[in-house]
Amino acid sequence: MNSTPLIELREVSKIYPLPSGDVIALDRVSLSIQEGEFMAIMGPSGSGKSTLLNQLGCLDRPTSGDLIIDGKNTRDMDDRELTSLRLNTIGYIFQKFNLIPLLTAYENVEYPFLMKHRKPDDTGHVSGLLSMMGIDQALAIHKPPELSGGQQQRVAVARALVNDPRILLCDEPTGNLDSVTGGQIMEMIADLNRKGRTVLMVTHDPTVAQFAQRTIIIRDGRIA
Amino acid sequence: MKNKDIILQLSVRSIRLHLLRSVLAALGIVIGVVAIASMGMMGANMTLSVTEDLSEMANILVVKASSGERSGGMPGPGGGGAPGDGEELITEKQFSDIERIAAKYGTVYAVHSESDTIEIGDSRRRATIYGLDPDILPAILTLQDGAYPKSTTSVIVGPSLAERMDLKLGSKIDIGDPDEGSVTTVRVVGIIEERGMSMDLNTDSAIIGSDKLFTMMYGGEGEYDQVNVILDDINDADLVTTVITDELNKKEEQVSVQDSSRMVENITETIGTLTSFVMAIAGISLLVAAVSIFNVMMMSVTERVREIGILRSIGTQKTEVRKMFIYESGILGVIGAVIGAAASIAIGWVVVLAMVGSTEYFFAPGSLVYIPFAMMVGIIVCVVSGVYPAWNASNLDPIEALRAE
Numbered sequence: 007m008n009s010t011p012l013i014e015l016r017e018v019s020k021i022y023p024l025p026s027g028d029v030i031a032l033d034r035v036s037l038s039i040q041e042g043e044f045m046a047i048m049g050p051s052g053s054g055k056s057t058l059l060n061q062l063g064c065l066d067r068p069t070s071g072d073l074i075i076d077g078k079n080t081r082d083m084d085d086r087e088l089t090s091l092r093l094n095t096i097g098y099i100f101q102k103f104n105l106i107p108l109l110t111a112y113e114n115v116e117y118p119f120l121m122k123h124r125k126p127d128d129t130g131h132v133s134g135l136l137s138m139m140g141i142d143q144a145l146a147i148h149k150p151p152e153l154s155g156g157q158q159q160r161v162a163v164a165r166a167l168v169n170d171p172r173i174l175l176c177d178e179p180t181g182n183l184d185s186v187t188g189g190q191i192m193e194m195i196a197d198l199n200r201k202g203r204t205v206l207m208v209t210h211d212p213t214v215a216q217f218a219q220r221t222i223i224i225r226d227g228r229i230a
Numbered sequence: 231m232k233n234k235d236i237i238l239q240l241s242v243r244s245i246r247l248h249l250l251r252s253v254l255a256a257l258g259i260v261i262g263v264v265a266i267a268s269m270g271m272m273g274a275n276m277t278l279s280v281t282e283d284l285s286e287m288a289n290i291l292v293v294k295a296s297s298g299e300r301s302g303g304m305p306g307p308g309g310g311g312a313p314g315d316g317e318e319l320i321t322e323k324q325f326s327d328i329e330r331i332a333a334k335y336g337t338v339y340a341v342h343s344e345s346d347t348i349e350i351g352d353s354r355r356r357a358t359i360y361g362l363d364p365d366i367l368p369a370i371l372t373l374q375d376g377a378y379p380k381s382t383t384s385v386i387v388g389p390s391l392a393e394r395m396d397l398k399l400g401s402k403i404d405i406g407d408p409d410e411g412s413v414t415t416v417r418v419v420g421i422i423e424e425r426g427m428s429m430d431l432n433t434d435s436a437i438i439g440s441d442k443l444f445t446m447m448y449g450g451e452g453e454y455d456q457v458n459v460i461l462d463d464i465n466d467a468d469l470v471t472t473v474i475t476d477e478l479n480k481k482e483e484q485v486s487v488q489d490s491s492r493m494v495e496n497i498t499e500t501i502g503t504l505t506s507f508v509m510a511i512a513g514i515s516l517l518v519a520a521v522s523i524f525n526v527m528m529m530s531v532t533e534r535v536r537e538i539g540i541l542r543s544i545g546t547q548k549t550e551v552r553k554m555f556i557y558e559s560g561i562l563g564v565i566g567a568v569i570g571a572a573a574s575i576a577i578g579w580v581v582v583l584a585m586v587g588s589t590e591y592f593f594a595p596g597s598l599v600y601i602p603f604a605m606m607v608g609i610i611v612c613v614v615s616g617v618y619p620a621w622n623a624s625n626l627d628p629i630e631a632l633r634a635e
C-alpha cells in the first residue's frame with residue numbers, strides 16, 4: 007500500500023554467546039516501518055525489546071539478517087558510516103536519560119549539533135529546543151545531576167531532536183518518571199510524530215501505547 | 231557559548247574533576263623534565279666554558295719531532311736502544327722548512343724547554359724553563375707587569391709561580407741544581423698574564439728567557455723541543471697541517487702536527503657523549519612518569535565507560551573519543567612540562583653552579599634550549615602513554631559501555 011519503507015528488518019537475529027549457552031535475544035525478526043509511523047513495542051521484561059531497538063539504532067550489528075534504513079543495507083556500512091547515521095538520522099531517547107555529566111544541559115543539547123556542524127549554534131536553535139521542552143535559560147546552565155529526572159528527560163528529548171533526525175527511538179522514555187511528568191513527555195513525543203517524525207517506542211505502559219498507530223508484542227525474541 | 235572544541239572541553243573538565251590525581255600524575259613529568267633539562271644544561275654549560283677556555287688556543291699548531299716506531303720495519307743496529315735522552319728534537323733545517331711553509335699563514339716560532347731546579351731565597355722547587363726568540367715574545371705573551379727580557383740575565387715568569395714564590399720585579403732566581411753543576415742567576419723583569427692550560431706553552435708556572443740564555447745553560451743550539459704556529463685564520467689549520475706533514479715526512483715520519491682545534495673537538499665530543507648518557511639516565515625518570523600517566527588514563531577510561539557509551543550512541547566517531555583521551559594525557563603533559571620548565575630554571579641553575587662552577591653561560595641559547603627540548607620530550611611521553619588507553623576507549627562496544635555502572 008505504501009512506497010519503500012524507511013526501515014526494514016529481514017530475518018534479523020541477535021545471539022549473545024555466553025559460557026552458560028547462547029542467548030537468542032532476537033530470533034529472525036522481520037519488520038517494515040514506513041516514514042511517519044508511530045510504533046509501540048511491548049512485551050515482558052527480557053523479551054528482547056531493547057535488543058531490537060539497539061539494532062534499529064545501529065548501536066549493534068545483527069548476528070544474521072539484514073537491516074535496511076532508507077534503502078541502504080547497514081551490513082555494507084563501516085563503523086564511521088553507522089556512527090554518522092546515529093548522529094544525523096536517528097535520535098535516541100533512553101530510559102536512564104543518559105546525559106553527559108560533565109556538560110551543562112545546554113551543552114548536552116548542543117553536543118550533537120557541534121559534532122555535525124563543527125561550529126557552535128549561533129541561530130538560537132539549541133535554546134529554542136530547550137524552551138520548547140520547558141527548560142529555561144537559568145536551568146540550562148545546570149549539569150545533569152542538578153536536575154530532576156523529568157528535567158533531564160526533557161533535555162534528553164531536546165538533544166535527540168537537535169539534528170532534526172527522521173527516526174526517533176525511545177526505550178521506555180517514561181519508565182523512570184512519575185506519571186504526570188511521563189504524560190507530559192509522551193505528549194511531546196506524540197506531537198513530534200504528528201509533525202512527521204517516525205517514532206519507535208518501547209514501553210510497558212498500555213496507555214502510552216495508545217498514542218501509537220501500531221503496536222507489536224515481542225516474546226522470547228519474536229514478534230508475537 | 232564559545233566552546234571551540236567540545237571534545238577538548240570534556241578533557242579539561244575531566245582533569246578538573248580529578249585534579250589531585252591529575253596533578254600527582256603530572257608531577258612525575260615535572261621531575262622528568264627537570265632532570266633532563268638540568269642535565270642537558272649542565273652539559274651545555276660545561277661545553278661552553280671549556281670551549282671558551284680552549285678556543286683561545288684553537289688557532290695553534292704544535293709541531294714536534296716524531297719519536298718511537300718507524301715505518302719500514304728495519305730494526306736499528308745494536309738492538310734498537312732509545313735515541314738520545316728519550317726525546318727527539320726538531321732540527322734547524324726542519325724549523326726553517328716549517329717557517330717557509332707556514333709563515334704566510336701566521337707566526338712561527340721555535341721553543342726550547344727544559345725542566346730544572348730553581349731556588350729563590352731559601353725555597354727550592356722545579357719549574358719549566360722556556361727559551362724563546364726575544365723578538366717573538368711580545369707577539370705571543372702579554373705581560374701584566376714589567377717588560378720583556380732584553381739580556382741573557384733577565385727573564386719573565388708566569389703569574390702562578392710569581393704568586394707562590396712571592397716574586398716581584400727585580401727578584402732573583404737561581405736556576406740549576408747547585409749539587410750537580412753550575413747555577414745561573416737571573417732577574418725577573420716581567421710577570422706574564424694568566425694564560426691557563428694550553429698545548430703550546432704552559433707559562434703560568436714557568437720561567438721564560440731568551441734562546442741565548444737557554445743555550446748558555448743547556449746547550450742544544452739549533453735543536454728545538456717544538457715549533458709552534460699561531461695561525462691568523464683558524465680555518466687554515468687543516469691545510470697547514472697537511473702541507474707540513476706532507477713535505478717533512480716525505481721519506482719517513484719525522485714530525486707530527488698537533489692541531490688544537492681537533493683537541494677542542496674531542497673534548498666537546500666527550501662532554502657531549504657524557505651529557506647524552508646522563509640525560510638518558512634522567513630519561514628513566516620519565517619512564518616512571520609514563521607508567522603513572524598510563525595508569526591515570528586507564529583509570530579515567532574505566533570510570534568513564536558509560537559516558538563513552540553515551541557519546542558513541544549519539545553519534546561520536548571513534549576518532550573523537552580517541553582525541554578526547556589523547557587531549558587529556560596531552561594536557562597532563564603540558565601542565566607537567568610547564569611546571570617542569572619553570573623548576574628547571576631554578577634547579578638547573580643550582581646544578582650548573584655546583585657542577586660547572588660558573589653560571590656565565592646559563593642563559594646562552596645552547597644551554598636554555600634544553601628546557602623546550604625536555605618539555606617536548608615530557609609532552610611526547612605523556613601523549614604516547616595515553617595512546618593505548620585512548621585506543622581502548624574508542625573501541626568499546628557502545629551497548630556494553632551503556633550497560634556499565
Ligand SMILES: Nc1ncnc2c1ncn2[C@@H]1O[C@H](COP(=O)(O)OP(=O)(O)O)[C@@H](O)[C@H]1O
Binds near residue numbers: 050051054055
Ligand atoms: N550484552 C548482553 N549479553 C548477554 N545477554 C544479553 C545482553 N543484552 C541482552 N541480553 C539478554 O538478551 C535478552 C533480551 O534482553 P533485552 O533486549 O534487554 O530485553 P528487554 O529490553 O525486552 O527487557 C535477555 O535475556 C538479556 O539477558
Ligand SMILES: [Mg+2]
Binds near residue numbers: 056
Ligand atoms: Mg529493555
